[in-house]
Amino acid sequence: MSIQIFILGALTEGEHSPYDVKKKIVEVLNNKIEKASEGSLYYQFDVLCKKGYIEKKEVVHSDNRPNKTLYGITAAGRDKLIEDIYAEFQNFTSVPALYTSLLFSDVVDKQKLSYLVEECIQKLKKRSNDSVISNAHLIPENKKKSIELISNHILDYLEKDIHWMENLLLYLREQED
Known part of the structure; x- marks a missing residue:
């Protein structure tokens, strides 16, 4: 769940592509989120999009790079983020499992x-x-x-x-x- 919390939390701060979120994971948490490979990150974006928690906002075209899709969080996504942060604390197993939720605790x-x-x-x-x-x-x-x-x-x-x-x-x- 922490990777979805990170994606939703990052999108509360602005529109981002999966690649931008991957860079944030590396910068902020030194890539310490389980299953944060690039493939699983793109998969999680797809899952969150299909569930209506995030939506495609813009496709940025560039001559020398692949197209970059920017995503934004929906109202349902904000509710899901809050719900998931509370759930992480309610189902507490270890302190490190709370790190991602703590990063975005400003929304709860x-x-x-x-x-x-x-x-x-x-x-x-x-x-x-x-x-x-x-x-x-x-x-x-x-x-x-x-x-x-x-x-x-x-x-x-x-x-x-x-x-x-x-x-x-x-x-x-x-x-x-």
Whole structure:
């Protein structure tokens, strides 16, 4: 979904061709969006166009280059973008999965997004609590140190993610005003 969010978000900022959006993905996210190959990007443009979320605006002709089709977002596309951003936070799995949605969070209600971020923080805290080994007496002696190291690593990452989400929450609350 993040590639569609990126396309729709980019089109809220103006008309673009698939090639222009690909350049933005490389510039902004260092091409870290899953399935952001040129072929899949053009496919996603076709999908979004068929669903009425974007539309062809203009074909730019050039003598020494192939024609370039510029696309714009529709009202339905703006609604879809907002819906998808909320869904990314509601279905939170990891912090990196939120990066694309965060880039275009200026189009959503900050108060609602703050509420969703609070829910994400609670999920992370629950994961952190669930990660604590409560049945240490059941672990074979020769595995205890390995499991302790694994558990500590998991907890360290969860603490960093919680801290990041809390900073995001502060940022969003500042934007609410």
